[in-house]
Amino acid sequence: MLTKETLTKRQQDNVVKRIAKSYDIESIEFLNFRQDPMTGTYHLKFKINGDDKLQTGLSVSKLSRFDNSTDNIGLDPVETFAELKKSSIDNNVNIDSIYIKYLGE
Known part of the structure; x- marks a missing residue:
């Protein structure tokens, strides 16, 4: 039996940083997290914005990702998120201005 996995706020912040490097986002709401038993x-x-x-x-295959x-x-489908795509990757992105609704909130 699989244990009920969840992500820490830091791990969720990491996902936000990784998305915000390439996309202009104002908010992100984490909807669910699960492990496929098979x-x-x-x-x-x-959900974005x-x-x-x-x-x-x-x-991902490993939680450590x-x-x-x-x-x-x-983000896929590519066409859906094209209007949010930044012209260049911002490796020094600051997520302080992005509203984040974490899992379980």
């Missing part, structure tokens, strides 16, 4: 893959679902059309997710804030994240 594959062991972790799935994180979130309070828009239901901007719901997407991130799937949420421990860094430096990897780039591309």
Whole structure:
């Protein structure tokens, strides 16, 4: 049986930093986080800028993938998020002005 996994606020902040490096976002709401019992893959679902059309997710094979804030994240479908895409990657992104609704809040 799988244990109920969750992400720390720091891990969720890391995801926000990784997205905000490449996209102009005002808010992010983490909707759910689960592990697929068949594959062991972790799935994180979130919504950008309070828009239901901007719901997407991130799937990773290891929980430790949420421990860094430096990897780039591309949001899919690409066409849906094209208008938010920055012209260049900002590796010194500051997430203080981004509203974050964490899992379980």
